Amino acid sequence: MGLLVVGCGGASGPKTLEDGETLRVIASTPHLASLAMAIAGEDAKVELLPGEGGNPHEYEPTISDRRRLQESHLLLVNGLALEPFDAVKLAESARVTLVDCSAGIPESWLLDGHHEEEGEEHADEHAGHDHGHGHEHEGEHNPHVWLSTEGAIYQAEAITEAMAKMDSANADSYRKRLVEVKASLTGLRDEFKPRVAELKKRRFVSNHDAFPYFAREFGLEQVGVVQRTPGATPTVQERREIELLLAEGGAEAIFMEPGFDDSASRA
Known part of the structure; x- marks a missing residue:
């Protein structure tokens, strides 16, 4: 260590x-x-x-x-x-x-700060759009x-x-x-882990790009983010893309965190 x-x-x-x-x-x-x-x-x-x-x-x-x-x-x-x-x-x-x-x-354990999570490509193919994937962190990881x-x-x-x-x-x-x-x-x-293993639907959208490590550990797929940078209001286009992703079944949930503005996610 x-x-x-x-x-x-x-x-x-x-x-x-x-x-x-x-x-x-x-x-x-x-x-x-x-x-x-x-x-x-x-x-x-x-x-x-x-x-x-x-x-x-x-x-x-x-x-x-x-x-x-x-x-x-x-x-x-x-x-x-x-x-x-x-x-x-x-x-x-x-x-x-x-x-x-x-x-x-x-x-080698760390994930890229501009990482496209497994499942994003799948979601893009599903809906045919860029769904506001997370790219907000200035750091390398x-x-x-x-x-x-x-x-x-x-x-x-x-x-x-x-x-x-x-x-x-x-x-x-x-x-x-x-x-x-x-x-x-x-x-x-x-x-x-056993509870997650029972889930049939594993794709989710995050309020911001906070859950890649969680997703990797539990076999989930973060397929998009609402806020490209924490606290930023998504553009009309970004919001529509997320709504389309959810409507077409590309994701089944939105993950949110305390301490962050979640008004856009709730909308």
Whole structure:
């Protein structure tokens, strides 16, 4: 397992954990905060950098967020160009250690950020149109790795090692909880897979291009997206193409996420 931990702050360097001090971790997304909380238990304090329900693709730290960050030791980011802000500069200004939770994921496992999912070609042949396929991510790879069991485990491992390195006194506890987190994630996968296997219809449209890893793991097909970029309003033509895709049976559902404008998808 690889791990990228960046010490920021120039000559002054990032803060270290003093004797008797509680490790403070701040995460850029709800899923990283959730993983970190499960690993931390009572041994560390974990906070979410943006407000609850915010869109991580559009979030920019506020003055109050920066103040909270200055009181922390670790900044967890998803990486893979998910966050729109400059994480290195943000961590440097707050003198915190930056942890890219996707840095250790093998490149061969990652999906292209401009990836045409299996099934898109089929859908195009079915309806004879371009149905607004997802091409919104500026990074080389699609960043939504946590929406698969293996991707979430990769990130949980990165979080654990960063916390254990900073807070060696509680390292064993963090690693023990990681075992529990892995068991929970694989248990959910094993419970869900047989249910998905019973589905006769497996094609779906996503509100934005968030589900390729999920689709790959469970044998589903993401055949289109409503928003080419998160929060963007689809054009009249794009909307008609999605409507046609759904009407002609090229897809059977629309997947949506909390924190994103879903008005176009609901329409």
